[in-house]
Amino acid sequence: MIKNGRIKKAEDPMDLMSKMEALKEAVDACMHTFKTQFDMDLVVDGMPGTPDPEDVLYGSTLALTNDKICYQYATAFDNHTAQKLTRTLFAMEEDEELGMEDMGDAINEIPNVAAGVWKAMREKSADEWYQLGLPTFFRGNGWLTFFPRGINAISQKLKGPDGISMQVLLIWQYSDNAGGTQQMSTSTVESKEVAVPAQVLQEAVKAVVDTCSIQMDIKLDVDPNPSDPREASVDFGSAIALTAENGGWQLAVMANKESCAMFTRAMFAMEPDEEPEMADIADSVGEVANVAAGVLKASRAKSGQAVQLGLPLFMEGGSCIEFFARGVQGMAQTVRGADGLEAHVVIIWQEG
Numbered sequence: 001m002i003k004n005g006r007i008k009k010a011e012d013p014m015d016l017m018s019k020m021e022a023l024k025e026a027v028d029a030c031m032h033t034f035k036t037q038f039d040m041d042l043v044v045d046g047m048p049g050t051p052d053p054e055d056v057l058y059g060s061t062l063a064l065t066n067d068k069i070c071y072q073y074a075t076a077f078d079n080h081t082a083q084k085l086t087r088t089l090f091a092m093e094e095d096e097e098l099g100m101e102d103m104g105d106a107i108n109e110i111p112n113v114a115a116g117v118w119k120a121m122r123e124k125s126a127d128e129w130y131q132l133g134l135p136t137f138f139r140g141n142g143w144l145t146f147f148p149r150g151i152n153a154i155s156q157k158l159k160g161p162d163g164i165s166m167q168v169l170l171i172w173q174y175s176d177n178a179g180g181t182q183q184m185s186t187s188t189v190e191s192k193e194v195a196v197p198a199q200v201l202q203e204a205v206k207a208v209v210d211t212c213s214i215q216m217d218i219k220l221d222v223d224p225n226p227s228d229p230r231e232a233s234v235d236f237g238s239a240i241a242l243t244a245e246n247g248g249w250q251l252a253v254m255a256n257k258e259s260c261a262m263f264t265r266a267m268f269a270m271e272p273d274e275e276p277e278m279a280d281i282a283d284s285v286g287e288v289a290n291v292a293a294g295v296l297k298a299s300r301a302k303s304g305q306a307v308q309l310g311l312p313l314f315m316e317g318g319s320c321i322e323f324f325a326r327g328v329q330g331m332a333q334t335v336r337g338a339d340g341l342e343a344h345v346v347i348i349w350q351e352g
Contacts, residue, residue: 018126019154023048023170025125026073027156029117030168033110034160038088042158042166051076051155051169053141058082060107061143061171062115063133063241063310071130072171072311073115075107076144081164082107108135114168133241133310134250134328134350140316142236146282147171148290148312173311197331197349200300201226204251205333205345207295211288212337216266220335220343229332232344234318236260236281238289239346241310242297248307250348251296253289254315259341260285286312 027044034040059076077085086098086106112135122128147153153171205222212218229252237254255263264276264284276284290312300307332346 019152019170019172020048022071022122022126023154023156023168025121026114026118026170027158027168029114029121030075030110030158032117033114037109037113038085040088040160040164042160042164045157045159045165048154048156051144051153051167052157053144055165056141056144056167057139058103058107059138059141059143060111060135061138061313062111062135063243064115064119064130065133065241065243065308065310066128066130067308069172069174070308070310072169072313073111073118074167074169074171075110075114076141076167076169077107078165081166084162084164085110104137108137111135131243131245131248131308133243133248134348136239136241136250136313136348138313138315142278142282142316143313144169146279146286146314148283148286148314151311171311171313197329197347198226199303200249200296200349201331201333201345201347203299204292204296204347205335207292207299208253208288208343208345209335210295211292212263212335215287215291216263218263218266218337218341220337220341223334223336225333227332227334227344229330229344229346230318232318232332232334232346234344235316236285237315237344237346238282238286238312239315239348240289240293240312242293242300242307243310244300244305244307246305247349250346251289251293252315252346252348253285253292253343254318254346255285255341255343259343262337262339262341263288263343282314286314 031042034042055078056076057079061072061074064071086103089106119130151173155167155169157167159165209220212220234254235257237252239250239252242249260281261276264281267284293309297307328350330346330348332344334344336342
């Protein structure tokens with residue numbers, strides 16, 4: 001088991017055993033998905049262990065939350081496997097050029113289906129009930145390298161024909177640690193209104209502005225008009241799911257490298273010319289997203305939408321917000337601070 005990206009001795013052997021059982025079911029769900037979606041048989045490759053970021057270029061995660069624990073069901077792939085699965089899923093020729101949009105669709109489809117299968121398994125085997133989030137596409141391996149504090153993860157490698165290789169991961173955190181200063185669970189209330197994207201974006205932007213002001217004494221001005229997140233110039237960020245029975249959201253806070261460094265220097269009281277380590281950048285942008293999501297959760301509760309929080313995961317590059325799963329949409333708003341600081345608050349949702 002790992003915590004904060006480092007191997008951690010299990011404090012409770014029974015808890016670790018329960019997570020191993022949950023991982024086994026997650027693997028079974030993935031195998032079932034591959035058999036039905038790709039007509040492909042996978043086998044276990046080695047023993048469960050720490051997530052291995054080596055050779056990982058693509059991945060996708062989906063939040064499953066309740067009032068006691070939050071999981072991220074994740075799958076990670078090398079380049080060969082990602083390309084092979086994309087061509088198989090969309091019946092493409094071997095020499096046909098792959099677009100990143102196709103890759104994102106294919107990679108997102110796997111946890112989207114497998115997490116639903118795993119959810120049904122957990123209801124029967126452990127009497128656990130979860131709300132599902134939206135699949136989020138990741139490029140690179142930073143999301144496997146830099147876990148926020150208090151988050152645990154366990155992984156199982158799988159292999160298949162034609163050099164197929166992947167990892168199934170369960171990433172989790174208990175409710176008393178999640179969501180910044182907010183409790184993960186919100187008492188159920190009768191819905192007073194149907195949230196529209198523009199309204200939620202406005203609440204999300206206010207949450208980020210307030211978080212930066214309180215946590216880092218950074219004052220941010222808001223651009224007057226929302227924008228398409230695919231037009232944002234970003235290097236890093238953090239995304240966190242807010243799941244609900246009547247439709248959830250994904251909140252992401254992203255910026256270019258220098259703006260992320262400015263957030264990091266402010267959060268950790270660094271010198272103006274100090275160059276932050278990547279782990280510190282991941283921590284700082286993750287904390288902004290985490291605390292802001294807690295604030296957004298509270299504002300959603302006031303509007304009658306009870307939500308539960310997922311886990312903040314580190315994002316690298318703009319592709320993470322350029323290629324949504326089918327039916328998923330996004331909207332962004334830019335916030336600006338002193339010395340050229342610029343960040344983008346992104347909300348992602350699914351119609352219907």
